[in-house]
């Protein structure tokens with residue numbers, strides 16, 4: 001569960017994020033869409049404590065984010081960031097292994113027990129990254145790196161998954177495959193998903209609920225059918241769109257006019 005109460009944030013450059021009230025229930029799949037610079041990544045970074053929150057409160061499972069240390073927070077939230085690069089030349093497996101640090105008793109980059117090892121291998125197999133586990137992370141393609149970051153997030157075994165355009169470098173096959181896994185995890189394990197998408201059609205296809213952000217605010221919040229309308233999409237993105245209905249799932253899909 002994520003509860004946001006009256007948060008405000010700025011970088012000191014004119015951009016202001018201002019969110020009054022947002023509640024995301026356990027097991028919900030919520031997507032955030034909106035134009036460039038709307039504040040989507042900033043919101044993800046505030047919820048994951050990458051950016052410091054000065055005004056307002058965020059509660060994760062009824063615990064105030066301000067009172068959670070990094071280890072406690074990492075057991076509750078896993079993040080797949082928009083970009084991830086390492087300074088050192090780590091192997092893929094070492095990157096995924098860092099996911100188990102919140103559960104280790106000491107700071108140790110090596111897996112400590114059989115359970116950790118199984119979780120790490122399973123996460124890599126699920127994300128189709130096991131086959132290059134010994135490869136250097138920095139030499140992977142953009143899409144391969146994104147899959148490794150999803151593997152790391154899965155292995156973290158948190159209750160909430162924050163995805164920031166995690167599919168931007170993925171081919172359609174891997175996008176569909178990983179989104180289906182994420183949807184299944186949400187249904188089977190009551191995992192809560194908050195995901196930033198530029199692809200409105202993916203957001204519509206995979207979410208129970210869509211938030212539209214613009215100028216640092218949430219201006220629409222509803223089901224795909226409620227918020228993906230011709231008028232809303234054209235106003236928000238300032239482009240000519242047509243809405244068609246997905247023949248199988250009866251949800252809106254946007255095409256260029």
Ligand SMILES: Nc1ncnc2c1ncn2[C@@H]1O[C@H](COP(=O)(O)OP(=O)(O)OP(=O)(O)O)[C@@H](O)[C@H]1O
Nearest residue numbers: 011013015034035036037038039040041042043213
């Ligand atoms: N580290 C930073 N320092 C200063 N300004 C920043 C920083 N990060 C983002 N901004 C600014 O804050 C605003 C919101 O950025 P943010 O990355 O949250 O938008 P976004 O909705 O995720 O955009 P996009 O769709 O382009 O990824 C933008 O105007 C951006 O230039």
